Amino acid sequence: MEQGFDAIIVGAGPAGCACGYKLAQAGLQTLVVERGKFAGAKNMWGGAFYGPELLKLFPNFCEEAPFERYVTRQRISFLSDEDCLSLEFTTPKFSQPSHNGFIILRSKFDRWLADKVQEAGAIVAPGLGADDLLWNENRVTGIRAGGDELPASVVVACDGVNSVLAQKAGLREELSPEDIKQGVKEIIEFPREILEQRFNLTGDEGMSWAFVGSCTEGLPGGGFIYTNKDSLSIGVVAQLNALAERKIQANDLLEKFKTHPEVAKVIKGGKLVEYSGHLIPVSGINMLPKLYSDGFLVAGDAAAMVLGTGLILEGANFAIASGIAAAQTIIRAKQENDFSEESLSYYKRLLEDNFVLKDLKTFKKAPHFLESPHIYNLYPDLACDLAQRIFISDGQPRRTTWNLFKRSLEDKASLWQIVPDLIRGKGAI
Amino acid sequence: MNIIVCVKQVLDPDIPPAKFKVNSEAKQVVPPEGIPPVINPYDAQAVELALRLKERNGGKITVLTAGGDGAEKVVKHAISMGADDGFVLNDAAFEGSDSFGAAYILTKAIQKIGEYDLVLCGRQAADWDEGLVGSIIAENLSSSLVILAEDAELVEEGLKVKRVTLDGYQVFVVPTPAVVTVSNEVGQARLPSGLGIISAARRQIPVWKAADIDVDPAQVGAAAARRKLLKLFIPARERKCELVEGETTAEAAAKLAEKLREARII
Amino acid sequence: MAEYNGILICGEVVDGKIAAITRELLSVGRKLGNSLGQPLKALLIGKNIEEEAKEVIALGADKVYIIDGPTFANSHPDLYVAMITGACDQLLPSIVLLGQTDIGRDIAPRLAARLKTTAAMDCVDLVIDSESKLLLQTRPVYGGNALAVWASESCQPQIITMRPRSVAPAEPDTSRKGQIESFTVEVKDSSIKGKLVETVKEEVAGIKLEDAKVIISGGGGIGGTEGFEMLQELAHVLGGTVGVTRVPCDEGWMPMTLEIGQTGRIVGPDLYIAVGISGAVQHMAGCSGSKHIVAINKDPDAHIFKEADFGLVGDYKQAIPALIEKCKALLAT
């Protein structure tokens, strides 16, 4: 590679692919390296993709993309050892474009994304891991991969939660256990009819089901079930340091979770076909690293851009949004032929203007409030309205739950009824 | 020395048994979603052997694959490992060819390339596990053949090949041009280099149709196949496993010994 | 078109003994011959092997053809291919049976090409379809993940190789009668390309895996040569021998000749103890015929437990010494 690439993106997850796609479309010489045997090979998540980013990026996403189902029902369950208090939310809005969420399996989805990036004109190189950064004084000038030096004007670290590259670039430290949750997940296969009957789904309808309580034995975190085409994704997510302190293995939590009556009956008779685990950076804005330096940008999980409240776990949409912002920054830098820290600082500004950093700030103190069963069993009707406002993610900056809550009350309940909760609520947010 | 390597795209043989599915009606394997096909591992090892020979003797490595859409991926894999050139042989007429059809197609392509000292194949394709095509190509070219090679080197009289046997090995010296099928004893195939992957990604892999290699359509495709697949199914291999437990592993092991004794197995 | 008739077995004589695979071929051949009403013939290549020929008759052949020639181990396969092709041209068998062995692998594909017919490699079952009278050929495919059944309507003779141990060997019946005929095939020098320089047999100490009643197999989980000494000791105590998966071969811990599986040896002991083995299909292909399978693996989800009769979840480093000790004690009583 005599003259090198305009940009080398490390990691073909949502962040890297979104960035690579935009850059390739703008005609920049772009290389996306992915250490996995293929894009998505080792990637896992819950998971559902919320918000309109995908549709913005790929207008006919619904026609082409290999997603499993739409999220048409969202259920939240609070578990004690045997009992289960559930709140389910459905609305016709969910089944009409733009859809509220897509349930997705990464191994298929990431590959589709990577192919899109390739079609757009970038080189996507699976089986190629970035081992190190190339430097010219304090400037990143490329990567070392597969025994070769690959120069580039800018390197974008989209290498996920552990981001070795962001560490090598000196933008962040090794993650500490209190900043991460561990997720483990199984994929359990069923004949499609049985699945649809159990969850009462038809066509492309799908359910996203979040659990809190006994599924993590009270540890910070939660459980989840997503309905795929003809399988279930079931898993638990728990704070790493808490697991360590209590000497509990995440997969033991999952095994126990699967025995909860409410859960056992929906997974009965299925065939376990896959087990996987992954880490999640969940301290949100508190652990957000410096996002740029000379010739270097960080996006997605690598930059800890994940929203991990008890009941919401979103990262892919932030990953994509940040990947796009990184691309816009690089396109601008290319025009001015200036890849200095100064020029790349534009990236931070973009993120501040769109929902990414706003949301992360919003949820700076994760609203445990959301997890108070009290709210839900006292005011189902109110909760439903609240849920709607929480769950519909329109890509606009989120209002705090507090504000949503207030607005819910205004038209749903009279103040005196809920004063006690208001007090708790206000404290929590 | 000029080497032609035949490489085939196959279902990833490393997929866990739970993910392997067949459609018995269609008599087809259902590729597991999300897991892309790969270069037949023995063929990657054939490319590896070719590269070692090239490193010692110079020359050019050309890879050939007969396959449908996406087949160029395995050619690109070989190129990213260090092969010089490659072609995809794809034509509607080729679909459903059996081993003899495939060997005929490959033979024609080899003859079109013309200049070669050695044709390398894998010992068998990890999908249908036939182990036929290499030998048939040798017959078609009426050239010398050594199967199950674990090593080869160029010598005056031709090619010296070490052939794996069940209890050891045999050494042959055969005249070139020769056909050699490669066994896994050759050792791990090298990983593609960074620049290799990039240059492969930039390459356009030419596609040869029947006419380009003057293949007689009557001799290929399902119609020309010499035998029919009547049935495809997953055999029931599972056994009922009794797990032996104990306070400690050692204790469990002792229990295991007792059980085996009771059952008169030892 | 010529009349193809008879089942022809290409026999193997190893160190002056009828190979086990040849006995297996004879029992299959007999079955096929009976259902087709065709004679069972056998071809033996070697020097002064009349005794073996008689034995082949006892094992079920109606006729044995002896070709005077070198044993396979010391001859170029081209010679065998030429001889057997010539024999088929003269004898016009409807089915030719070989073993999926060093020699069978080499000959069958080229025989098929020269006779313009088809070959089915590594079959595990052969039957004649009662209506169509077609030969139904069952072969493992996709590394053993699936079985496929093929048939050929047009091609004769049908060239088949059988996987060792897929059928019980024929039992001798000395009262059987049959003809023995010596037979010659012209082989042009030009049909032998190049030369066989040497044949090396890597003798492994102890019992041959194929003959072992007990096999202790070690895999990637063993982690190095030391661990295998432990397995050797257990094998010694149980009067068995040690086998391996591909990983220890690739890692250079153990010789390739001990590899069990699709591309290695096919074994069928009474007891197969799989230690630190995940149970990949390609490995199980070589040992699923074992009477009893015991799995020792630290991963409770390892696939091997699905194909084992007894399982122990734990580290072999703790399990094996305890097993050795207990077995010693039990066997002493």
Ligand SMILES: Cc1cc2nc3c(=O)[nH]c(=O)nc-3n(C[C@H](O)[C@H](O)[C@H](O)COP(=O)(O)OP(=O)(O)OC[C@H]3O[C@@H](n4cnc5c(N)ncnc54)[C@H](O)[C@@H]3O)c2cc1C
């Ligand atoms: C259990 C679980 C459930 C989740 N559920 C959801 C959900 O429901 N909704 C949601 O929006 N988010 C969810 N998330 C979060 C979401 O998965 C991540 O936020 C998202 O994948 C981040 O995308 P990314 O591209 O930044 O990083 P990743 O998706 O992690 O991609 C990083 C890529 O970089 C590659 N890579 C790493 N190092 C190198 C290297 N040195 N060289 C080359 N390549 C490298 C990796 O192989 C990987 O492909 C979940 C996460 C987990 C663990």
Ligand SMILES: Cc1cc2nc3c(=O)[nH]c(=O)nc-3n(C[C@H](O)[C@H](O)[C@H](O)COP(=O)(O)OP(=O)(O)OC[C@H]3O[C@@H](n4cnc5c(N)ncnc54)[C@H](O)[C@@H]3O)c2cc1C
């Ligand atoms: C085309 C093809 C053909 C092949 N042919 C063959 C063949 O003929 N024969 C063959 O064997 N393989 C063959 N293979 C390889 C095969 O697919 C598997 O990769 C191989 O069999 C795995 O060997 P393994 O189970 O020993 O190692 P691994 O898959 O690495 O498994 C190691 C196991 O040991 C366990 N373990 C680790 N440490 C310990 C411990 N301390 N105590 C107890 N258990 C432990 C682990 O849980 C794991 O289950 C072939 C592959 C291909 C692609």
Ligand SMILES: Nc1ncnc2c1ncn2[C@@H]1O[C@H](COP(=O)(O)O)[C@@H](O)[C@H]1O
């Ligand atoms: N379609 C194909 N394209 C290229 N090479 C092939 C093809 N089929 C078989 N081969 C080669 O022949 C070898 C043996 O294949 P098989 O006889 O199908 O087991 C493979 O390892 C390849 O090297």
